[in-house]
Amino acid sequence: MLNNLLPINPEVAERIDMLDLSFNKFGVDPYGIDKNDLKRAVSAFAWAYRNYFTVDNYGLENVPGTGRALLIGNHSGGVAIDAAMVMGSMLLDAEQPRLPHSMIDRFIHQFPGASQFMSRTGQFTGNPDQALRLLRDERLILVFPEGARGTAKLAKDADTLVNFGTGFLRLALETNSPIIPFGFVGGGEALPTIANLERLGKLFGVPYIPVTKWGVLVPKPTRFQLLYGQPMKFEGSGHERDEVCNAMVDQVKTKIRDLIRQGRALREGQIGEADLVL
């Protein structure tokens, strides 16, 4: 149980009630999501999402309101602030609210508090078995194929992409799920990281500890651009050779790179919403 002192925002509660989840007599879904905890956590988060940050969402209609799908996008900004903003846009701004299940790094569930919070809000350690099961259960999963190497990008590289694995694509093929590519811009501005302390991180059991321009790990109020592209559907079994999968991964990567480019142009006022090709 999360802190019962956190107030529930009635508007958020209404959105959570609209989620396509089935809760048992204790208000817990089969994956351990606690309805009340979710309401409290999202209520607190909604304040930051709406007031501290601003997220300009584009192409929200590209995310299906029901059924299995994978949200695939770029990581940046030292910590997974982008994941939080995607969660916010899906829970608070999408016409039909959805709870994305992020496939998170394995170190997170080893931390007291973090483990409990993630467990009660449906965020699991990235694991192919877990992802397959969720997709077969018609859930929406959120994957950053760059993983921790993605958040480790320093601010100057925030809009670039590092290596993508093929895992997400194989999951999409095996479960015949659409991939919704997204581009997220502004992570490098919210938390401009100038260095990553890997040795210190190891001591604390994390991949690295990011250092920002102002030293501490506090994001500044930032406006983000979040662009959801049209669903991409690939044919296959998920057991193809790597070359075959890599070609498909490259298509997704190219699309995400294009979404980032457009997001950057929007951010800098070079284009308007009407010019977007999602």
Next chain:
Amino acid sequence: MRVLITGVAGTLGRLVATRLVDLGHQVVGIDRRPWVDAPEGVEMFQYDIRKRPAEDVFRSRRPDGAIHMATVTHLVHKSPDRMRVNLYGTRAFIQHCHAYGVKQAVMVGRHTYYGAAADSPLYHTEDEPPMSAHAFPELADLVAADLYASSALWRYPEIATCVLRMVYTLGPTKHGTLALYLRSPTVPLVMGFDPLFHFLHERDAAEAIVTALSRKLHGVYNVSGPSPVPISTIAKAAGRRTLPVPAALINFGLGRLALPNLPPAAIDHLKYPIVVDSSAFARATGFQHRYDEQETIDDFRTAL
């Protein structure tokens, strides 16, 4: 039919035996412990399954079906010969089933086989390897007994053998690992962790075992009831107070502060969930639990 049950004097054993008698079967019970007020229809033998007289029971009674429940956990049986009870007991059971023409054998195992870890998926399926034995040696003999019993599937294909990996049971008898954990008015939790616990009502557990036997089930199956519930929610619903304790303090206290002497990995079972997918069992037998999560906890809480 005639059904032999080892470990019949245990809580689950008694429930299964009583249910079988109610259904009109004859029950032959073997246990080191007595069962004084065993119902009519249960023929009771106070023997050790590993010893010669137990074999004579198989020889003279010639059961059609047999259920093996004479395994013990480290929480109940502290001595090092637990390993012998669990493994030699299972071997004797399988050998006697083979030698004396048992047609259906059911081995009742545990879902803790899969182990608890930060990165393991929710909903384990039967094909997954046991991932806990190395870190938690107290579980190793039960894991080995589970795998050893499965070897009867190819060793003696003429016996319909099934291994059930059952989740924790809970109910009015207040017996079992989960009940033991919830025994006192204050239940310690590992601070910052609140794993899902998978449990089913003890009467549903007995019913599942009887169902496996009557459907002549063959293979390894997970058995569960209602969907899992966070341990703090279970504790509160059972009328207990919860006391979150930092993991470091628990680790320090193991073997000292009135806590059992367990390896630190044992604490993983209070940090991470072990949740199983029992859809294969449901498909094969049509089994459905009768008690939901609330009714199960209420039965545990309100029992005298």
